[in-house]
Amino acid sequence: MSSKPPPTSASLSDLPLDQLIEYGRSLGLVLADDTPQGEALRSVRERQQLLVELDRDVLLDIVVWLRLPVRQSAGKETLAKEIARCDPPDFDGLSQRGLEAFARLHGLAIRPGEPRKQIERRLCGRGGLWGRVRRRRRKVMGRLITRMLAGSEPGEPAEYRFLPEDGPPSLQRNIEQQGVVGGIARKLRGVADDYVREKLDEIEQRIDHKLDEIDERLAEWRDREIANRLRILRITLVFSILVALICLVYDYLRPD
Numbered sequence: 001m002s003s004k005p006p007p008t009s010a011s012l013s014d015l016p017l018d019q020l021i022e023y024g025r026s027l028g029l030v031l032a033d034d035t036p037q038g039e040a041l042r043s044v045r046e047r048q049q050l051l052v053e054l055d056r057d058v059l060l061d062i063v064v065w066l067r068l069p070v071r072q073s074a075g076k077e078t079l080a081k082e083i084a085r086c087d088p089p090d091f092d093g094l095s096q097r098g099l100e101a102f103a104r105l106h107g108l109a110i111r112p113g114e115p116r117k118q119i120e121r122r123l124c125g126r127g128g129l130w131g132r133v134r135r136r137r138r139k140v141m142g143r144l145i146t147r148m149l150a151g152s153e154p155g156e157p158a159e160y161r162f163l164p165e166d167g168p169p170s171l172q173r174n175i176e177q178q179g180v181v182g183g184i185a186r187k188l189r190g191v192a193d194d195y196v197r198e199k200l201d202e203i204e205q206r207i208d209h210k211l212d213e214i215d216e217r218l219a220e221w222r223d224r225e226i227a228n229r230l231r232i233l234r235i236t237l238v239f240s241i242l243v244a245l246i247c248l249v250y251d252y253l254r255p256d
Contacts, residue, residue, distance in 0.1 A: 012041060020044060027051070027077055028084025028105060051076045054101050059083065061098040064160045080105055091120050099123075 012020065017040065021031045024044045031040055059079040063070055068082045084105055091099055100110045103119055110119065 012044060026081055028081040030084075047080070050104060051080055054080075054104070055097075058097050058101045061095055062102055065094045065098060067160050091123065 012023075015023065017035075017037050018033075020037070020040050021033065021035060024031045024040055024047070027044065027047045029043050029047055031043065035043075054076065056076055056079070059076060060072070062083050063079055066083065066086050066088065068086070070079065070082055083102065091102075094102065096116060099116060099119055103110055103123055106123065108119075108122055
Protein backbone atom coordinates (compact mmCIF):
# COMPACT_ATOMS: atom_id res chain seq x y z
CA MET A 1 0.00 0.00 0.00
CA SER A 2 1.55 3.29 -1.06
CA SER A 3 1.74 5.96 1.63
CA LYS A 4 0.31 9.40 1.06
CA PRO A 5 3.06 11.85 0.03
CA PRO A 6 3.87 14.51 2.66
CA PRO A 7 2.54 18.01 2.02
CA THR A 8 4.97 20.48 0.50
CA SER A 9 5.95 23.68 2.30
CA ALA A 10 3.67 25.67 0.01
CA SER A 11 0.64 23.46 0.63
CA LEU A 12 1.09 23.36 4.42
CA SER A 13 -0.37 26.82 4.81
CA ASP A 14 -3.43 25.71 2.83
CA LEU A 15 -4.23 22.80 5.16
CA PRO A 16 -7.07 23.16 7.67
CA LEU A 17 -5.91 23.35 11.28
CA ASP A 18 -7.10 19.84 12.19
CA GLN A 19 -5.27 18.28 9.23
CA LEU A 20 -2.15 20.32 9.97
CA ILE A 21 -2.15 19.14 13.58
CA GLU A 22 -2.70 15.53 12.49
CA TYR A 23 0.22 15.76 10.08
CA GLY A 24 2.39 17.31 12.79
CA ARG A 25 1.57 14.45 15.13
CA SER A 26 2.55 11.99 12.40
CA LEU A 27 6.00 13.62 12.55
CA GLY A 28 6.24 13.02 16.29
CA LEU A 29 5.22 16.51 17.42
CA VAL A 30 3.08 17.01 20.52
CA LEU A 31 0.36 19.41 19.39
CA ALA A 32 -2.82 20.18 21.29
CA ASP A 33 -6.11 20.40 19.44
CA ASP A 34 -6.33 24.14 20.19
CA THR A 35 -2.82 24.95 18.95
CA PRO A 36 -2.89 28.20 16.95
CA GLN A 37 -2.49 27.87 13.19
CA GLY A 38 0.73 29.88 13.06
CA GLU A 39 2.41 27.98 15.88
CA ALA A 40 1.42 24.60 14.41
CA LEU A 41 2.68 25.64 10.97
CA ARG A 42 6.01 26.83 12.41
CA SER A 43 6.48 23.59 14.41
CA VAL A 44 5.72 21.39 11.39
CA ARG A 45 8.15 23.28 9.15
CA GLU A 46 10.88 23.11 11.78
CA ARG A 47 10.34 19.37 12.15
CA GLN A 48 10.45 18.88 8.37
CA GLN A 49 13.74 20.79 8.24
CA LEU A 50 15.12 18.71 11.11
CA LEU A 51 14.23 15.46 9.33
CA VAL A 52 16.03 16.70 6.22
CA GLU A 53 19.15 17.39 8.29
CA LEU A 54 19.11 14.09 10.22
CA ASP A 55 20.70 11.04 8.67
CA ARG A 56 18.32 8.08 8.34
CA ASP A 57 21.02 5.71 9.60
CA VAL A 58 21.18 7.72 12.83
CA LEU A 59 17.42 7.27 13.30
CA LEU A 60 17.85 3.54 12.70
CA ASP A 61 20.57 3.48 15.39
CA ILE A 62 18.09 4.98 17.86
CA VAL A 63 15.36 2.53 16.80
CA VAL A 64 17.68 -0.44 17.34
CA TRP A 65 18.77 0.93 20.72
CA LEU A 66 15.14 1.45 21.79
CA ARG A 67 14.18 -1.91 20.22
CA LEU A 68 11.15 -0.39 18.55
CA PRO A 69 9.14 -2.68 16.24
CA VAL A 70 9.59 -0.98 12.87
CA ARG A 71 10.52 -2.09 9.36
CA GLN A 72 13.99 -1.36 8.10
CA SER A 73 12.45 0.32 5.04
CA ALA A 74 10.43 2.79 7.15
CA GLY A 75 10.79 6.44 6.22
CA LYS A 76 12.19 9.23 8.37
CA GLU A 77 8.75 10.44 9.38
CA THR A 78 7.71 7.02 10.70
CA LEU A 79 11.00 6.59 12.56
CA ALA A 80 10.77 10.07 14.07
CA LYS A 81 7.21 9.45 15.23
CA GLU A 82 8.13 6.19 16.98
CA ILE A 83 11.24 7.74 18.58
CA ALA A 84 9.38 10.83 19.82
CA ARG A 85 6.95 8.59 21.74
CA CYS A 86 9.71 7.15 23.91
CA ASP A 87 11.15 8.66 27.06
CA PRO A 88 13.82 6.23 28.36
CA PRO A 89 15.19 6.61 31.91
CA ASP A 90 18.84 6.48 30.78
CA PHE A 91 20.88 6.50 27.59
CA ASP A 92 23.45 3.76 28.21
CA GLY A 93 24.47 2.09 24.95
CA LEU A 94 23.23 4.88 22.66
CA SER A 95 25.85 6.30 20.31
CA GLN A 96 26.88 9.95 20.48
CA ARG A 97 25.25 10.83 17.18
CA GLY A 98 22.13 8.93 18.19
CA LEU A 99 22.00 10.82 21.50
CA GLU A 100 22.25 14.17 19.73
CA ALA A 101 19.55 13.21 17.21
CA PHE A 102 17.30 11.95 20.03
CA ALA A 103 17.72 15.24 21.88
CA ARG A 104 16.91 17.29 18.77
CA LEU A 105 13.79 15.22 18.11
CA HIS A 106 12.68 16.05 21.66
CA GLY A 107 13.10 19.78 21.14
CA LEU A 108 16.58 20.36 22.60
CA ALA A 109 19.11 22.52 20.77
CA ILE A 110 22.55 20.87 20.71
CA ARG A 111 25.51 23.19 21.06
CA PRO A 112 28.67 22.37 19.05
CA GLY A 113 31.04 20.23 21.09
CA GLU A 114 28.60 19.82 23.96
CA PRO A 115 29.70 16.94 26.23
CA ARG A 116 27.64 13.78 26.35
CA LYS A 117 27.01 14.06 30.09
CA GLN A 118 25.61 17.54 29.62
CA ILE A 119 23.20 16.35 26.90
CA GLU A 120 22.05 13.42 29.05
CA ARG A 121 21.57 15.76 32.02
CA ARG A 122 19.44 18.10 29.95
CA LEU A 123 17.36 15.22 28.57
CA CYS A 124 16.82 13.73 32.02
CA GLY A 125 15.96 17.17 33.37
CA ARG A 126 12.98 17.61 31.08
CA GLY A 127 9.84 17.94 33.15
CA GLY A 128 11.75 18.89 36.29
CA LEU A 129 11.99 16.70 39.37
CA TRP A 130 8.68 14.99 38.66
CA GLY A 131 9.90 14.02 35.17
CA ARG A 132 13.01 12.34 36.60
CA VAL A 133 10.95 10.55 39.24
CA ARG A 134 8.48 9.35 36.60
CA ARG A 135 11.22 7.92 34.39
CA ARG A 136 12.89 6.13 37.33
CA ARG A 137 9.54 4.79 38.45
CA ARG A 138 8.95 3.39 34.97
CA LYS A 139 12.31 1.61 35.05
CA VAL A 140 11.64 0.05 38.46
CA MET A 141 8.08 -0.92 37.56
CA GLY A 142 9.25 -2.47 34.29
CA ARG A 143 11.72 -4.67 36.14
CA LEU A 144 9.24 -5.66 38.84
CA ILE A 145 6.39 -6.52 36.45
CA THR A 146 8.70 -8.45 34.12
CA ARG A 147 10.14 -10.39 37.10
CA MET A 148 6.65 -11.22 38.40
CA LEU A 149 5.45 -12.42 35.00
CA ALA A 150 8.62 -14.34 34.17
CA GLY A 151 9.14 -15.71 37.69
CA SER A 152 12.85 -14.83 37.60
CA GLU A 153 15.31 -12.12 36.75
CA PRO A 154 15.08 -11.21 33.06
CA GLY A 155 18.02 -12.36 30.99
CA GLU A 156 19.94 -10.63 28.24
CA PRO A 157 17.73 -9.35 25.40
CA ALA A 158 17.92 -11.17 22.11
CA GLU A 159 19.60 -9.60 19.12
CA TYR A 160 17.40 -6.92 17.59
CA ARG A 161 15.76 -7.57 14.24
CA PHE A 162 13.56 -5.30 12.20
CA LEU A 163 9.96 -6.19 11.45
CA PRO A 164 8.55 -8.56 10.37
CA GLU A 165 11.32 -10.94 11.46
CA ASP A 166 11.22 -9.90 15.11
CA GLY A 167 8.30 -9.37 17.43
CA PRO A 168 7.63 -6.35 19.63
CA PRO A 169 10.07 -5.26 22.37
CA SER A 170 9.93 -6.70 25.86
CA LEU A 171 7.34 -5.63 28.41
CA GLN A 172 10.02 -4.11 30.62
CA ARG A 173 11.31 -1.97 27.75
CA ASN A 174 7.80 -0.80 26.90
CA ILE A 175 7.11 0.23 30.51
CA GLU A 176 10.43 2.05 30.80
CA GLN A 177 9.69 4.03 27.63
CA GLN A 178 5.95 4.70 27.93
CA GLY A 179 4.93 4.05 31.53
CA VAL A 180 2.99 1.20 33.12
CA VAL A 181 -0.33 1.79 31.39
CA GLY A 182 1.17 2.64 28.00
CA GLY A 183 3.69 -0.20 28.15
CA ILE A 184 1.13 -2.83 29.12
CA ALA A 185 -1.32 -1.48 26.54
CA ARG A 186 1.33 -1.69 23.83
CA LYS A 187 2.23 -5.24 24.88
CA LEU A 188 -1.44 -6.24 24.91
CA ARG A 189 -1.94 -4.75 21.46
CA GLY A 190 0.97 -6.83 20.20
CA VAL A 191 -0.41 -9.99 21.81
CA ALA A 192 -3.88 -9.21 20.45
CA ASP A 193 -2.48 -8.66 16.95
CA ASP A 194 -0.64 -11.99 17.12
CA TYR A 195 -3.81 -13.72 18.36
CA VAL A 196 -5.90 -12.19 15.57
CA ARG A 197 -3.33 -13.17 12.95
CA GLU A 198 -3.23 -16.71 14.32
CA LYS A 199 -7.02 -16.99 14.30
CA LEU A 200 -7.25 -15.55 10.80
CA ASP A 201 -4.71 -18.11 9.59
CA GLU A 202 -6.72 -20.85 11.31
CA ILE A 203 -9.96 -19.62 9.71
CA GLU A 204 -8.25 -19.44 6.33
CA GLN A 205 -7.03 -23.03 6.72
CA ARG A 206 -10.54 -24.18 7.65
CA ILE A 207 -12.01 -22.37 4.65
CA ASP A 208 -9.41 -23.94 2.35
CA HIS A 209 -10.20 -27.37 3.82
CA LYS A 210 -13.94 -26.84 3.29
CA LEU A 211 -13.37 -25.66 -0.26
CA ASP A 212 -11.31 -28.78 -0.96
CA GLU A 213 -14.13 -30.93 0.43
CA ILE A 214 -16.66 -29.08 -1.74
CA ASP A 215 -14.47 -29.59 -4.80
CA GLU A 216 -14.19 -33.31 -4.05
CA ARG A 217 -17.95 -33.64 -3.63
CA LEU A 218 -18.64 -31.67 -6.80
CA ALA A 219 -16.20 -33.92 -8.66
CA GLU A 220 -18.00 -37.01 -7.31
CA TRP A 221 -21.40 -35.59 -8.30
CA ARG A 222 -20.06 -34.68 -11.74
CA ASP A 223 -18.64 -38.16 -12.30
CA ARG A 224 -21.88 -39.71 -11.06
CA GLU A 225 -23.95 -37.47 -13.36
CA ILE A 226 -21.78 -38.35 -16.37
CA ALA A 227 -22.05 -42.06 -15.57
CA ASN A 228 -25.87 -41.80 -15.30
CA ARG A 229 -26.10 -39.97 -18.61
CA LEU A 230 -23.91 -42.55 -20.34
CA ARG A 231 -26.08 -45.31 -18.90
CA ILE A 232 -29.19 -43.57 -20.23
CA LEU A 233 -27.58 -43.18 -23.65
CA ARG A 234 -26.68 -46.87 -23.72
CA ILE A 235 -30.23 -47.87 -22.76
CA THR A 236 -31.66 -45.49 -25.37
CA LEU A 237 -29.31 -46.85 -28.02
CA VAL A 238 -30.16 -50.47 -27.18
CA PHE A 239 -33.89 -49.68 -27.19
CA SER A 240 -33.57 -47.91 -30.55
CA ILE A 241 -31.76 -50.90 -32.01
CA LEU A 242 -34.41 -53.27 -30.69
CA VAL A 243 -37.19 -51.13 -32.16
CA ALA A 244 -35.39 -51.03 -35.50
CA LEU A 245 -34.98 -54.82 -35.50
CA ILE A 246 -38.65 -55.31 -34.65
CA CYS A 247 -39.63 -53.01 -37.49
CA LEU A 248 -37.39 -54.91 -39.91
CA VAL A 249 -38.81 -58.27 -38.82
CA TYR A 250 -42.34 -56.91 -39.11
CA ASP A 251 -41.68 -55.57 -42.60
CA TYR A 252 -40.15 -58.87 -43.61
CA LEU A 253 -43.00 -60.99 -42.28
CA ARG A 254 -45.83 -58.68 -43.33
CA PRO A 255 -47.76 -60.21 -46.22
CA ASP A 256 -47.94 -58.19 -49.42
